[in-house]
Amino acid sequence: MKTKKQWFIFLLTLFIAGISGNANASTEKENRKTSDFNSIHVSTGIDLFLTMGSDEKVTIVADDEIIDDIITEVKNGVLKIYQKNRMFRWNFNKERKAYVTVKTLEKLHASSGSDVISENTITGDELEVRVSSGSDIKIEVEVNSLDLKSSSGSDARIAGKAKYFKADASSGSDIKAQDLKTKNCEVEVSSGSDASVNVSGELIARASSGGDINYYGNPESKDTHESSGGDIRGR
Structure with a gap:
């Protein structure tokens, strides 16, 4: 019984620490440089705000604790936006948004709980x-x-x-x-x-x-x- 109680206290401490970390986190904004792309795949719960324009642009807005974990890479003309996994990383209520401007778009894929909104x-x-x-x-x-x-x-x-x-x-x-x-x-x-x-x-x-x-x-x-x-x- 004592062992179970100790485990409960340990897990509760981790949970509270995760919530506290979220409360103290600040939001950062980064403009990402990429090669040319004509398709987009967004995943891992990142929200994508999509705009058609004359120039390609990729901007990430996220909590400072996780912004370095959000990957933006182009492979075979596909812009992939995702968060890499890390063990024991608490991500409750953390902001993760991508603002992307495209000149042309041929494919748009969203998976793993991500949302996509076109702004034009x-x-x-x-x-x-x-x-x-x-x-x-x-x-x-x-x-x-x-x-x-x-x-x-x-x-x-x-x-x-x-x-x-x-x-x-x-x-x-x-x-x-x-x-x-x-x-x-x-x-x-x-x-x-x-x-x-x-x-x-x-x-x-x-x-x-x-x-x-x-x-x-x-x-x-x-x-x-x-x-x-x-x-x-x-x-």
């Missing part, structure tokens, strides 16, 4: 978006083709315009794209996921395993299929 409209030809592992994105786009996959409890909220939109939601994730005006759309949901799309031309929709699809607009043609409790409805 993302423009371009083709854009691939992947959201997984509890991450959330809220972006506005104006592209010819948008390919979006959301999985593992992630949420994606998309607005703007796209001539072609391919959407795939699985494993309890949501895609809210009723404010994205599309000409042609191909959407598939499964495993309790939901998707809302806005289509004026051709709609191809597949819903299975308790997935729901709501479509807005007045599609010129529809090819829909429901299975295993899936549901597709016009709004």
Whole structure:
């Protein structure tokens, strides 16, 4: 019994020390130099604020205790933003934000609880978006083709315009794209996921395993299929 009590006191001391460290931490801002990139992958709970502009720029804002642990590196044209792991490092309520300006963007990936917000409209030809592992994105786009996959409890909220939109939601994730005006759309949901799309031309929709699809607009043609409790409805 005495040993258990000693362990409890030890763990409680570590917990209090972690909270105290957070309370005393100050926020720092660093401009990071990188090579050219056209894609971004953000992870490990870092929040990304994305802007289209004429010059590339990467700025990290984080608590001074962890800012050196946040990595910004470019590999094969992909800007990777993540926090490296350290044993026994307490990170409760620590601020971790990345402000990135891009000239062109072809791929945007968010994973491991990171959030992405676009601060202006993302423009371009083709854009691939992947959201997984509890991450959330809220972006506005104006592209010819948008390919979006959301999985593992992630949420994606998309607005703007796209001539072609391919959407795939699985494993309890949501895609809210009723404010994205599309000409042609191909959407598939499964495993309790939901998707809302806005289509004026051709709609191809597949819903299975308790997935729901709501479509807005007045599609010129529809090819829909429901299975295993899936549901597709016009709004």
